[in-house]
Amino acid sequence: MIYLDSAATVPMRKEAIDAYVETANNAFGNTQSLHDAGSLAADYLASCKKLWGQFLNVRQDGIYFTGNASEANQLAIRSLLKGRPEHYRSIVSTQLEHASVLSVLHELEREGYEITYVPVDCFGRVDLDAYERLVDEETALVVMQLVNSEMGAVQPVEQCTKIALQFGVPLHSDIVQGFGKLPVDIGLWGVASAVCSAHKVGGPKGVGIAYLDPSVHWESVYEGTTHQNGFRAGTIDVPAIVSATIAAKHAVMEQPESYEHARKLQCYLIEQLPAGVIVTGDIKSKSPFIQGLVLPHVEGQWMMLACNRAQIAISTGTACKIGYGEAMSAMLAMGTESDTAKKFIRISFTKHTSSNELDAFIHVLNENQSTQKNRLPI
Structure with missing residues (x-):
């Protein structure tokens, strides 16, 4: 065929498949376990976090892994909102966001948040003047994807972040369709959080990658969760994460x-x-x-x-x-x-x-x- x-998915790279098999054989332990098998798995995980920090030009202690990018979007948005003052109830976004983002925005609207969508032009690019007028000191969060998945419009995420930061407002960006394809420098842009997907760059399905700036206050969606600093519950799938990391390494090089x-x-x-x-x-x-x-x-x-x-x-x-x-x-x-x-x-x-x-x-x-x-x- x-x-x-x-843009929907790509086949797994051979290098990613080989990495999965090798890791599944050698580092099958639970990263939370205190014995040597757990420590080895934790070492593999730490190496992956270090590499993702390099890929995105961010601190490795801000890297988290989820079951997919849709989950990563939802967790990142809700975690940042929980860390914001409770009386901030305004969110600025676009109608071009991925379905996983739009669905959580619709949920938040039912929970009492006011969602304002920035207008876009006939090419799908946000109106920066309108955006500037919409963001202020009372804004809880800005949500702005990097690349639209239907026509490929690229949004000025760096500019939007700088405008938001003038008011101390964090910006979350879904960079799934941009990572590995366009130059991406999350550290330079200053976004509070960003999300990637392994299977878009030749990694396995079932791995999302989230970055939350450690200097930005956020709170766990899951009370009592100890895995990944409370960001996501559940045993970490080390072989899949290693496979995703190897795929990302090749995508960035290429x-x-x-x-x-x-x-x-x-x-x-x-x-x-x-x-x-x-x-x-x-x-x-x-x-x-x-x-x-x-x-x-x-x-x-x-x-x-x-x-x-x-x-x-x-x-x-x-x-x-x-x-x-x-x-x-x-x-x-x-x-x-x-x-x-x-x-x-x-x-x-x-x-x-x-x-x-x-x-x-x-x-x-x-x-x-x-x-x-x-x-x-x-």
């Missing part, structure tokens, strides 16, 4: 080369697309790894099924949102009409994606566009 859905490859594929795709197909987002500033396309004559679901019949994997939006009625939330936030949003599809690249694979996709696109156009009533 031609796989053009890497990042400049991978980015340039994706940029060339983006240019090639745009040159080959049939007339009438619209590429969403600002080509000059968006992530080249994610291509949101709006079709003139075919609904996204139709095209996805047509591609699947041709053994080509694409999507109609973020996998975590499908089935929850929010797959087009980003498009609607950008001012796209709902009927047009239904014609949205997404393809996404890795360093292994080739122009020949794009040719096969474009052939199916051309075939189905022509068929549907001819069926339209005159």
